[in-house]
Amino acid sequence: MDIEINREALSAASFSEDRLRAVGDRLLRATNSREVPGAVLVVGRGDLTVCTAVAGKEIDLPDYQREMTVNTIFDLASLTKVCVTLPAVLWLIDRGELLLSDRLEMYMPEYGDGVKRKVTVKHLLTHSSGLPPGDFLPGLQDVEARWRRVPQIPLANEPGQRVVYSDIGFMLLGRLVETVTGQTLDEFARTRIFQPLGMTHTSFRPTRALADPGEEAWGPTPYSPPGFAATEVVKGNGRAAYAFVHDENAYSLGGVCGHAGLFSSAHDVARYTRMWVGSGPQVLSRRAMETALQCSTEGLDGRRGLGWCLRGDAYDHMGDLWSTSSFGHTGFTGTSISIDRTEQVWMVLLTNRVHYGREGDPLRLRRALHNAVMRALL
Secondary structure (H helix, E strand, O other): OEEEEOHHHHHHHOEOHHHHHHHHHHHHHHHHOOOOOEEEEEEEEOOEEEEEEEEEEEEEEOOEEEEOOOOOEEEOOOHHHHHHHHHHHHHHHHOOOOOOOOEHHHOOHHHOOHHHHHOEHHHHHOOOOOOOOOOOOOOOOOHHHHHHHHHHOOOOOOOOOOOOOOHHHHHHHHHHHHHHHOOOHHHHHHHHHHHHHOOOOOEEOHHHHOOOOOOOOOOOOOOOOOOEOOOOEOOOOOOEOOOOOOOHHHHHOOOOOOOOOEEEOHHHHHHHHHHOOOOOOOOOOHHHHHHHOOOOOOOOOOOEOOOOEEOOOOOOOOOOOOOOOOEEEEEOOOEEEEEEOOOOEEEEEEEOHHHHOOOOOOHHHHHHHHHHHHHOEO
């Protein structure tokens, strides 16, 4: 396990070096006990990065192992929702191109009938649209046919009545961004979010840059190249998948979606996270970000901002010691972002936990590490 402590930032950020090292020790125990194969953790306060801890393996097969590094690229899974789709929608709102109250039917005629006419951009961002969670496209092979199927999915309940975490809602938001901007979601994200923030190791479909001419641009291979955290072992050949999106729906839709498909490193994700505490380059207005952090679902059996999970929500992963003003998000592959607005403490934790299979639940480890980080604050 490697841990880098920024001693120049320790005093200014009011962290204990010994207690930060204890956080790294907890992470090392998690990889040694196979709670997760490997992890990269970045902790900061305001504009200061205080420590980076690296433990475990990028890939851990019986006949092949490779150590995790600080620059390892991870499948971010549902962090795509808050690192791409949310800022893209807020960017459009900032510029008067979209309103939270806009009905989806304005951009997708399929939403012009019956109760679907009530679905708004805000409903989709807050998971209160009435759409079901996710598994929805069996038996369709053609990508465009699958995309045409998405708007046909029936609502499970009337919009604005319940919070039901829905990948489908963010798929629709991704398509909405493309409709309004005339750009693909990955191109919009690259030019409007990643480049301005200096996120040089962040992209959809990253193996397109690695593939040899004539080869399939992205997909499973026997061994991942250095620099990528392996995800789930491919059934039938015992080899680990890498660098193509783990989420089946995103994979089947071409790898660029509003709910999943983004790849990045911990320090790139930290660059994005710092924007939400007002540090460094900004691609969104302060008012847009403040609006996103207000609870929009009081009384609906969930506490959601726009995109973000707030304290007290069923998906809250931030432990016992983070303030009630905290917000964050997780990804199924084992990734998370957390920000405590009161203390200005932020934390990026990237793991490849699905490399060992989907059965394990990383929630306890996430909460334990969050508590250990907050304990390190003097």
